Amino acid sequence: MTQITLESVSKVFATARKRTVALNETSLTIDDCETVCVVGPSGCGKTTMLNLIAGFIQPTDGSISLDGREVTGPAADRAVVFQADAVFPWLTVADNVAFGLRMQRASRTERAERVERFLDLVGLTDFAKAYPKELSGGMRKRVDLARAYASGPEVLLLDEPFGALDLFTKENMWTALARVAAAEPKTIVFVTHDIEEALFLGDRVIVMTPRPARVHSVIEVPFGPDRTLDLRADPKFQALRIDIAHSLREVHDGAA
Numbered sequence: 001m002t003q004i005t006l007e008s009v010s011k012v013f014a015t016a017r018k019r020t021v022a023l024n025e026t027s028l029t030i031d032d033c034e035t036v037c038v039v040g041p042s043g044c045g046k047t048t049m050l051n052l053i054a055g056f057i058q059p060t061d062g063s064i065s066l067d068g069r070e071v072t073g074p075a076a077d078r079a080v081v082f083q084a085d086a087v088f089p090w091l092t093v094a095d096n097v098a099f100g101l102r103m104q105r106a107s108r109t110e111r112a113e114r115v116e117r118f119l120d121l122v123g124l125t126d127f128a129k130a131y132p133k134e135l136s137g138g139m140r141k142r143v144d145l146a147r148a149y150a151s152g153p154e155v156l157l158l159d160e161p162f163g164a165l166d167l168f169t170k171e172n173m174w175t176a177l178a179r180v181a182a183a184e185p186k187t188i189v190f191v192t193h194d195i196e197e198a199l200f201l202g203d204r205v206i207v208m209t210p211r212p213a214r215v216h217s218v219i220e221v222p223f224g225p226d227r228t229l230d231l232r233a234d235p236k237f238q239a240l241r242i243d244i245a246h247s248l249r250e251v252h253d254g255a256a
């Protein structure tokens with residue numbers, strides 16, 4: 001149960017040859033158990049923002065806090081899912097999902113319970129003993145998701161997790177994530193290039209400006225928690241999709 005606060009956060013990457021301002025005085029509050037989807041032009045600083053919240057890198061200026069506790073590095077209260085699979089090929093599906101729990105020295109019973117629960121939620125119960133090489137790309141993504149949830153973080157950070165999947169598999173992942181998120185609410189920050197994905201999964205969609213990124217606009221998504229893929233045919237969904245596409249076009253053209 002965690003609120004994320006970014007207060008005037010800037011990030012500058014400086015090398016001997018180049019200085020890149022990736023994030024510029026960005027302020028944002030993400031409420032407890034809210035899903036915020038972040039869209040913006042390529043290279044604007046979305047991953048940088050996620051890495052800052054994860055604690056993988058430190059802000060140059062400003063601060064990031066979780067319920068008032070300043071983020072100073074990575075910790076078990078935040079789990080990250082990337083586009084690339086992070087499954088360990090030498091572990092079974094069940095052992096992959098149990099990995100974080102094992103690191104936390106959870107008891108055998110707790111591990112078994114949580115692995116069973118999350119494999120069920122992502123629809124992989126029958127594959128508990130399989131190895132990753134026996135799975136499709138979408139199934140490996142389900143393992144990533146189950147593992148992230150099973151370790152019990154307060155915050156889930158997802159960086160284009162479904163970006164490499166085909167449309168059909170991606171849509172299945174949306175419903176899988178929505179199912180897990182409903183069963184175990186978390187504060188979620190989801191970076192994507194896909195406007196429909198952002199609208200289907202988000203409570204709010206944040207449109208970032210081109211680099212250096214700032215918040216350009218915030219779109220409240222007016223749909224309830226029980227979303228089905230049919231929602232995409234809803235005129236309100238389509239109107240919002242067009243609004244966000246316009247905002248992205250605007251920021252893109254503004255930068256050109």
Ligand SMILES: Nc1ncnc2c1ncn2[C@@H]1O[C@H](COP(=O)(O)OP(=O)(O)OP(=O)(O)O)[C@@H](O)[C@H]1O
Pocket residue numbers: 013014020021022040041042043044045046047048049211
């Ligand atoms: N470690 C680093 N060192 C130097 N520059 C970096 C580093 N990480 C990111 N950058 C630069 O910061 C800027 C923002 O990168 P970032 O990956 O956050 O963008 P993004 O919005 O996630 O891009 P995309 O949508 O294409 O994934 C880019 O210009 C990138 O080259």
